[in-house]
Amino acid sequence: MLDPPYALRIEDRAPLTVVALVRGAAWLVPDDAPAAPLRPGDVAVLRGPDGHLVADDPASPPQVVIHPGQRCTTLRGEPLAESMALGVRTWGTGLHGSTVLLTGTYNLPGEVSRRLLTALPPLLVVPAEEWRSPLVPLLAQEVTRDAPGQAAVLDRLLDLLLIGALRTWFGRPDAAPGWYRAAGDPVVGPALRLVENDPARPWTVAALAAEVGVSRAVLARRFTELVGEPPMAYLTGWRLALAADLLREPDATLGAVARRVGYASPYALSTASAGFAASPRASTGSAPRPTDPFSRWCWRRRTRVRRGTGSAPRRCRV
Numbered sequence: 376m377l378d379p380p381y382a383l384r385i386e387d388r389a390p391l392t393v394v395a396l397v398r399g400a401a402w403l404v405p406d407d408a409p410a411a412p413l414r415p416g417d418v419a420v421l422r423g424p425d426g427h428l429v430a431d432d433p434a435s436p437p438q439v440v441i442h443p444g445q446r447c448t449t450l451r452g453e454p455l456a457e458s459m460a461l462g463v464r465t466w467g468t469g470l471h472g473s474t475v476l477l478t479g480t481y482n483l484p485g486e487v488s489r490r491l492l493t494a495l496p497p498l499l500v501v502p503a504e505e506w507r508s509p510l511v512p513l514l515a516q517e518v519t520r521d522a523p524g525q526a527a528v529l530d531r532l533l534d535l536l537l538i539g540a541l542r543t544w545f546g547r548p549d550a551a552p553g554w555y556r557a558a559g560d561p562v563v564g565p566a567l568r569l570v571e572n573d574p575a576r577p578w579t580v581a582a583l584a585a586e587v588g589v590s591r592a593v594l595a596r597r598f599t600e601l602v603g604e605p606p607m608a609y610l611t612g613w614r615l616a617l618a619a620d621l622l623r624e625p626d627a628t629l630g631a632v633a634r635r636v637g638y639a640s641p642y643a644l645s646t647a648s649a650g651f652a653a654s655p656r657a658s659t660g661s662a663p664r665p666t667d668p669f670s671r672w673c674w675r676r677r678t679r680v681r682r683g684t685g686s687a688p689r690r691c692r693v
Contacts, residue, residue: 382430384437389480392421399474404428408497416503418540479533494552506543557601575637
């Protein structure tokens with residue numbers, strides 16, 4: 376917790392940050408988006424890795440810098456983690472600070488997560504009156520507890536907070552990307568889930584159409600209209616994105632990964648990858664979008680949740 380005036384410069388390079396205001400008032404000032412005020416109950420999602428400022432006023436000069444690895448310092452580099460520690464996952468200048476923020480970060484390595492992040496603006500804010508959720512006070516209560524399994528509890532609560540905020544945001548007119556709208560289509564939605572849940576199956580347009588209960592022509596036309604590419608092109612991109620992420624595992628082999636994503640051999644996977652890289656779709660940066668972004672975000676997730684003011688509490692070890 377902190378009392379005004381305060382300003383924290385966040386430079387931890389986190390790909391995704393969730394901020395919820397418990398009490399008081401705060402401003403979020405991204406490097407590449409307009410500043411936005413927060414009121415109690417508001418939930419904000421910031422897309423990194425660019426930095427941002429958390430302050431009582433957008434004009435307040437930074438006092439603290441949060442670096443990668445949860446390292447907190449003054450502007451001159453003097454460490455602050457120990458001097459401002461207030462208890463379990465709590466950081467600030469005093470236990471009775473007038474402003475309290477909950478913050479959590481997601482580290483999202485991989486092709487699947489990168490594609491999801493590109494669908495978000497640099498900063499989105501869901502006001503409390505637009506989404507009245509009990510999760511903010513519940514997370515504020517749980518974040519200071521030190522009980523067995525508490526890390527898992529906090530991870531799940533943070534996931535729910537993110538899911539609810541994004542569903543509310545995407546529910547706004549013209550806010551949802553095409554892949555999100557396609558997920559709710561009675562024809563394309565089931566086809567997307569079949570492909571993503573079982574990429575190793577030898578899918579064809581005919582097989583997908585039979586599963587969904589429509590003709591090949593109807594599926595191909597509707598899929599391309601809503602998703603922006605034909606079903607088999609989407610399948611190829613999805614397989615390659617999964618393969619790229621699976622190959623990050625230390626014990627992964629090219630042969631095993633190839634079989635998991637639907638290719639009979641490493642050579643077949645390499646050939647598909649080379650063909651995709653040379654396609655116009657790859658050169659223009661388009662890519663498949665998972666229909667369930669929230670659970671994909673949790674894949675290979677590492678979270679840190681802290682209680683306090685601004686973004687510092689989630690970064691500093693206390």
